[in-house]
Amino acid sequence: MIEFGITERGDAGLDHAWLRHAGPVIAITKSPQLLPVPLRDNVIVHCTITGFGGTYLEPGVATTAVTLAAYRNIVAAIGGERCVLRVDPIIPTERGLALAKSIIAQRLGRVRISYIDNYPRLGFRLPWTTFHAPNRPQLPDCEICGEPGLQCTGCVSERDFRALGIPLPLLPILKGQRMACKCLAEKTELFSNRKPCLHGCLYCYWR
Numbered sequence: 001m002i003e004f005g006i007t008e009r010g011d012a013g014l015d016h017a018w019l020r021h022a023g024p025v026i027a028i029t030k031s032p033q034l035l036p037v038p039l040r041d042n043v044i045v046h047c048t049i050t051g052f053g054g055t056y057l058e059p060g061v062a063t064t065a066v067t068l069a070a071y072r073n074i075v076a077a078i079g080g081e082r083c084v085l086r087v088d089p090i091i092p093t094e095r096g097l098a099l100a101k102s103i104i105a106q107r108l109g110r111v112r113i114s115y116i117d118n119y120p121r122l123g124f125r126l127p128w129t130t131f132h133a134p135n136r137p138q139l140p141d142c143e144i145c146g147e148p149g150l151q152c153t154g155c156v157s158e159r160d161f162r163a164l165g166i167p168l169p170l171l172p173i174l175k176g177q178r179m180a181c182k183c184l185a186e187k188t189e190l191f192s193n194r195k196p197c198l199h200g201c202l203y204c205y206w207r
Contacts, residue, residue: 009192015197044164049087
């Protein structure tokens with residue numbers, strides 16, 4: 001069985017421990033400008049760009065201009081199927097959706113989105129009290145991550161296998177995940193971190 005590694009507990013730009021995994025990797029980062037180059041042929045990059053970089057929400061993240069430039073460079077190097085623009089999280093207010101759509105308009109290939117969750121220790125107040133936001137539109141031509149009630153695609157999906165030219169897996173979805181998580185079973189976390197990274201995002205679930 002081919003096993004994808006994934007960097008969901010930390011940032012692949014800040015922590016390069018994932019390079020020890022010889023198999024295919026989904027490298028998720030808000031610092032694409034810090035990724036080691038050139039990237040191996042079996043790496044798919046999720047460039048997480050929310051538009052909040054350098055603000056009080058993401059104080060340790062570079063500005064949107066810097067991360068978008070790095071995203072474009074990575075797409076030029078490995079293509080739009082292996083470099084995914086990830087707008088995560090979106091704050092689905094009128095202003096937040098407008099910001100997200102302005103980032104999505106910069107796409108050069110695949111896009112993944114997810115909406116902010118109202119964690120008990122969230123570092124700021126949202127204008128609703130439910131855990132999931134009441135207004136979570138299914139934006140066109142975007143893969144959606146872990147959102148109940150919306151059509152979701154796993155961070156490890158058949159599309160990723162095809163992007164790397166790997167035979168499709170036999171197992172359907174990963175056991176023990178959230179109901180809305182549609183990741184395929186061939187997935188393992190590459191970080192052991194259980195604390196916020198140096199980006200210091202106010203909405204981080206490790207808070």
